[in-house]
Amino acid sequence: MYGSNDVDNRRIHLGVPSFYLSLRWRARALLRSSFLGVFLYSAISLSPIPANSVFADNQPNNDINLNTALVLADILRAARSEIASQQPAINNDLVGDKGLGGEVVQQNVIKRLQEAGKAEPLANPANDIEAKLIKAQLESIFEIIDENQPLINKKGIGFKGFVPAVFAQLTNERFGEKVGSIAEIKVTAPMELVRNRKARPDAWEREVIETRFMSADWVKGSLFSEEADGKNGAAFRVMVPEYYGQACLACHGGPKGEVDVTGYPKEGGMAGDLGGSISVTLYK
Ligand code: HEC
Structure with a gap:
């Protein structure tokens, strides 16, 4: 059990050049345009900048904040995808030990990020806060998987309810317990959903x-970011x-x-x- 130390000691060698700081987020957005992000990020880089966007004020800091928020969103998505791809294994009622411990899942998530060209901030975070948040998120993934081993490895039940959304909710709550005074990650939805x-x-x-998102003229896939209060005060917020x-x-x-499954x-x-x-909420 050394998932967290792994990150602490930077034993993950990602072999990606350190060009992070030299590029502004739009350039990075283009670099990201592979894998699941194809539609999303190309939409971001091509779409008109929404009113009240990150560019409205305090631009240099908020460029970095936006990047940090997107890194956290990328990690969350990679983690959910990993749990989605492991659903058949998790829901296997015949096999006990699935070999899906915290460390394995954490490493698979990192591998997904590497394959998608999104792992560079893990090796070269933009600043101490980003480093701390990435570490907290990877630790949260590790811990939630680790704590749910009895469920995941339970023989005799197929569907266990351990679906990506449930895992994401638990992981995001754990992240909040660790670093909630400086950041929050949440998956939310329109009220009726x-x-x-x-x-x-x-x-x-x-x-x-x-x-914004539900308005007819919103460019699909565009994100929205703004300086706004979160529950702990002034923040930079990204949706x-x-x-x-x-x-x-x-x-x-x-x-x-x-009723679904x-x-x-x-x-x-x-x-x-x-x-x-x-x-994603990043407190000031
Ligand atoms: C196996 C069933 C299942 C599938 C497939 C599924 N979801 Fe969900 N989804 C859920 C459940 C269950 C929750 C509530 C999780 C919880 O209790 O925290 C949820 C919650 C959510 C939420 C968070 C807000 C809320 O309602 O609590 C969003 C957003 C969401 N799902 C979107 C998606 C998207 C997008 C996909 C496809 C990529 C997807 N879901 C696939 C079952 C599913």
Whole structure:
């Protein structure tokens, strides 16, 4: 059990050149345009800059803040994808030890980031705060997987409810326990879609979802960022919209109201619909 020390000691050698600081986020956004980010990030770099965006004020700091927020969102997404790809293994009722301990999952997440060309901040964080947040997030992933070993390895039950969204919620809560005074990561959704009460949007998130992401002229995939208060005071806040893909519809699709495999009523969503938003808050 040495997931956290791994990160502490920087024993992860990612072999990526240190060009982080020399590039502004838009250039990085282009570099990111592979893997899952293809649509999202190309949309960001091509789309008109939304009003009240990061460019409105305090630009240099907020360029860095935006990058940090996107790194945390990338790690979250890589972690969810890892749990999604492990669903068949996790839900295998015949096998006990799945070999999916905290360290294995953490390493797989790092590998996903490397393969997507997004691991460089892990080796070369932009600043001490980013380093601390990345470490806290990787530790949270490790711990939640580690603590859920009895469930994951339980023989005799197939579906265990340990789906990416549940894992993400737990990981984000753990992250909050570790570094909540300086940052928060949350997955939220439009009010009418929220399943877990803890995922309900706060006033600012709700406003962004309803007046930006849901407005007809919002360029799909564009994020929104702004200086705004979070629950611990003044912050730089970023919302990254998420849309349903085919794979999401088994639970969030139709027929609306029918109970899905996790026990929640389905939302009746369709591919391409706004399903929610990753919300990152970086306190000042
Ligand atoms: C196996 C069923 C299942 C699939 C597939 C699934 N989800 Fe979910 N989703 C859930 C459950 C269960 C929750 C509530 C998690 C919790 O209790 O914290 C949830 C929560 C969410 C939330 C957070 C807000 C809330 O309602 O609590 C968002 C956003 C979301 N899902 C989007 C997606 C997207 C996008 C996909 C496809 C990439 C997807 N989901 C695939 C079951 C699923």
